[in-house]
Amino acid sequence: VNTHTQHLADMRKCDLMLDPWPHCGGLGVLEATFMGVPTVTMYGTQCAGRLAASALKAIGRRELVAYSQEDYVGRAVYMASHPEVLGLMRSTLRSELVNSPVVKDYHLAVESRYKEFWRKYCENS
16 A cells, blocks of 8 residues: 555655646645655646646746746756756755745635635625
């Protein structure tokens, strides 16, 4: 039986992940990032295809986000061909994610927006 802990440990064996398209990996990309595994993704045309790109951009890793199929292949080939870049990225990805708006104080930001929506609703009622 493969537990979630084993799943995360197995992810660390990867040098680079390639996000599926047109529907991105979502949670899998966040888990890979948490485990220090860079993931190349392509900015999709629908919400389901933009989650990974949005998260990677929010942590400051725009270089992992492609905007065309050619760009996706180019970024993947570049990353795979530069192990020194991958190594440096692997050493910082987890802290970048944990200290980003994707994770840090997320609940406070959501709560703040709910309060704002409620306040506006009450003012207009």
